[in-house]
Amino acid sequence: xxxxxxxxxxxxxxxxxxxxxxxxxxxxxxxxxxxxxxxxxxxxxxxxxxxxxxxxxxxxxxxxxxxxxxxxxxxxxxxxxxxxxxxxxxxxxxxxxxxxxxxxxxxxxxxxxxxxxxxxxxxxxxxxxxxxxxxxxxxxxxxxxxxxxxxxxxxxxxxxxxxxxxxxxxxxxxxxxxxxxxxxxxxxxxxxxxxxxxxxxxxxxxxxxxxxxxxxxxxxxxxxxxxxxxxxxxxxxxxxxxxxxxxxxxxxxxxxxxxxxxxxxxxxxxxxxxxxxxxxxxxxxxxxxxxxxxxxxxxxxxxxxxxxxxxxxxxxxxxxxxxxxxxxxxxxxxxxxxxxxxxxxxxxxxxxxxxxxxxxxxxxxxxxxxxxxxxxxxxxxxxxxxxxxxxxxxxxxxxxxxxxxxxxxxxxxxxxxxxxxxxxxxxxxxxxxxxxxxxxxxxxxxxxxxxxxxxxxxxxxxxxxxxxxxxxxxxxxxxxxxxxxxxxxxxx
Amino acid sequence: xxxxxxxxxxxxxxxxxxxxxxxxxxxxxxxxxxxxxxxxxxxxxxxxxxxxxxxxxxxxxxxxxxxxxxxxxxxxxxxxxxxxxxxxxxxxxxxxxxxxxxxxxxxxxxxxxxxxxxxxxxxxxxxxxxxxxxxxxxxxxxxxxxxxxxxxxxxxxxxxxxxxxxxxxxxxxxxxxxxxxxxxxxxxxxxxxxxxxxxxxxxxxxxxxxxxxxxxxxxxxxxxxxxxxxxxxxxxxxxxxxxxxxxxxxxxxxxxxx
Numbered sequence: 001x002x003x004x005x006x007x008x009x010x011x012x013x014x015x016x017x018x019x020x021x022x023x024x025x026x027x028x029x030x031x032x033x034x035x036x037x038x039x040x041x042x043x044x045x046x047x048x049x050x051x052x053x054x055x056x057x058x059x060x061x062x063x064x065x066x067x068x069x070x071x072x073x074x075x076x077x078x079x080x081x082x083x084x085x086x087x088x089x090x091x092x093x094x095x096x097x098x099x100x101x102x103x104x105x106x107x108x109x110x111x112x113x114x115x116x117x118x119x120x121x122x123x124x125x126x127x128x129x130x131x132x133x134x135x136x137x138x139x140x141x142x143x144x145x146x147x148x149x150x151x152x153x154x155x156x157x158x159x160x161x162x163x164x165x166x167x168x169x170x171x172x173x174x175x176x177x178x179x180x181x182x183x184x185x186x187x188x189x190x191x192x193x194x195x196x197x198x199x200x201x202x203x204x205x206x207x208x209x210x211x212x213x214x215x216x217x218x219x220x221x222x223x224x225x226x227x228x229x230x231x232x233x234x235x236x237x238x239x240x241x242x243x244x245x246x247x248x249x250x251x252x253x254x255x256x257x258x259x260x261x262x263x264x265x266x267x268x269x270x271x272x273x274x275x276x277x278x279x280x281x282x283x284x285x286x287x288x289x290x291x292x293x294x295x296x297x298x299x300x301x302x303x304x305x306x307x308x309x310x311x312x313x314x315x316x317x318x319x320x321x322x323x324x325x326x327x328x329x330x331x332x333x334x335x336x337x338x339x340x341x342x343x344x345x346x347x348x349x350x351x352x353x354x355x356x357x358x359x360x361x362x363x364x365x366x367x368x369x370x371x372x373x374x375x376x377x378x379x380x381x382x383x384x385x386x387x388x389x390x391x392x393x394x395x396x397x398x399x400x401x402x403x404x405x406x407x408x409x410x411x412x413x414x415x416x417x418x419x420x421x422x423x424x425x426x427x428x429x430x431x432x433x434x435x436x437x438x439x440x441x442x443x444x445x446x447x448x449x450x451x452x453x454x455x456x457x458x459x460x461x462x463x464x465x466x467x468x469x470x471x472x473x474x475x476x477x478x479x480x481x482x483x484x485x486x487x488x489x490x491x492x
Numbered sequence: 493x494x495x496x497x498x499x500x501x502x503x504x505x506x507x508x509x510x511x512x513x514x515x516x517x518x519x520x521x522x523x524x525x526x527x528x529x530x531x532x533x534x535x536x537x538x539x540x541x542x543x544x545x546x547x548x549x550x551x552x553x554x555x556x557x558x559x560x561x562x563x564x565x566x567x568x569x570x571x572x573x574x575x576x577x578x579x580x581x582x583x584x585x586x587x588x589x590x591x592x593x594x595x596x597x598x599x600x601x602x603x604x605x606x607x608x609x610x611x612x613x614x615x616x617x618x619x620x621x622x623x624x625x626x627x628x629x630x631x632x633x634x635x636x637x638x639x640x641x642x643x644x645x646x647x648x649x650x651x652x653x654x655x656x657x658x659x660x661x662x663x664x665x666x667x668x669x670x671x672x673x674x675x676x677x678x679x680x681x682x683x684x685x686x687x688x689x690x691x692x693x694x695x696x697x698x699x700x701x702x703x704x705x706x707x708x709x710x711x712x713x714x715x716x717x718x719x720x721x722x723x724x725x726x727x728x729x730x731x732x733x734x735x736x737x738x739x740x741x742x743x744x745x746x747x748x749x750x
Contacts (some may be wrong), residue, residue, distance in 0.1 A: 018526055023516075253532075279561070280565055281557040285553060384517075426592050476522070
């Protein structure tokens, strides 16, 4: 056939078992830091969504909260996006990545108190950064708005957290590495590279102006492609086979998906500078890399589908699997959309429209957030020995977030198309392009309220869960009655 | 394999695991074993798709790389080998720019059809003020755009009494573009107006602050934008006899472009 068999992957499978005691011991060692990371990420999720609601409503009603500079759109908007990236998604990535790495390395975490301190420093950095944006010290570089005095704090905390992941991986029990471990390890190696490079070249010691655009685009795109995406995919690839008691279908596809994502993912950002003052070859390479990004997107989605095929019904009762699978398919759709938008014909017309806001919403909410929601639903009961207390709240969370996502996405894509074509039409004014899009922006403002409600029910559920710590008397929280009497139905 | 039966359903399945360690959480006890890899190959169809994608991306890069030169900013200007780099960008069609300026500024009165509104705003279609007439010529038209027009005027035999605002805030090339547009749209076929000509009229009338009246314009000798095309003919015309040379120059202009 068309590829060699990866026999080395199978040799390790026999030793890849953990007794329940070992699992419990590993979970006991990760409990403190992981609960800290997950808890604070949910806190930032709620804060960030509140700010997002304000920012989205300000697009429809510009006079909202205009009595003080603190709440103007120019500060609320970067504050919400940075809080959601660094406060929510990255912090959740720490929690999930740490837990999955410790589980798969089959060793307990050492010196977890230092890790807890690192988590506290990280949250301090997010607080200082968000406050810095709100008082007007932001950098107005998307994804990099935290002022120059906040980012060193984040980097120091990050160095500690990432070292723990790497140390845990180094002290792993013998045996082949599992796909999740490469993904998470690569993500944790990429973040300091991206964040330090961008901060040095753009914030602390800015380079000449013509080079700043490509660097900013490279950074923003890679924040998803090389940091959040690998960690989310790695987490998903651990949780999905655990939940359905099946092996990952194709190790070859995992390898292919991993290397092509790392190789091409880092080039795609430049394509956002279409028509900008950069040499043509950079633009060409960016678009070519965006086309090539279809390879990891298809590989990962196909691998997931082959693994899940015939077991999709588990999604109807397992909240963790439902969120994770929606999240990983969100990766598929956001990858396709990103490739389409990178093509010059689309990009030329839609470059300054809401379509790109829709694309980043799909990648940050549809993919990263949904996957981490699934991970949190899986991880937390194991760490604190309790079951999710209220199925209705889980349902609320899921349906509110999904409805909000579909509504916001259709509004931003449709409105953005109209806006983009109006901008592209030489006979129509810029103002009329804004008028076309304003009803759609109102719809997306409604959608962000749905997001807020969903996230509030999730946060409330998490608080209820913490209050129940150690009282695992009821059965697992299932969204629906399992259809079969098989054993894995209850392994949620 | 360890038993993965949920403990909180029937704890009898885990006699030795919960012995002296009472704190193994129930969710951990019901877990499936750690994930492994199966050995399914990459589907052949997917492999083929990937090769097609690699091919397309490679072709795209070859056609749009600008020869990987640091001084080539537009792939349209260079072949894949890097020959023919640089060069000026293609000039913008003034009629396209003119249409946009017309849509933004003029359409409210003169309408997108250029027919204006009977009794209120004069038409531009086949109007002697636009394409040239008995005494009206290019310098009058540019002057009206720059400084506006007020009071009763006759257009195609009808009288209009309204005010045209001044547009001197627009740049020379913008005024030239919009005039070129109205002179070539809706069946009008007069010669284009150049930005240099607009500049020359602007310089001549730089001190003017009031809008023109028809009487004042009539007193001004007719002059053609294409001064080099119709040499010497309109220049010596006295204010007393403006009609003949203006008509001649208008005729001379409109025939070649028609």
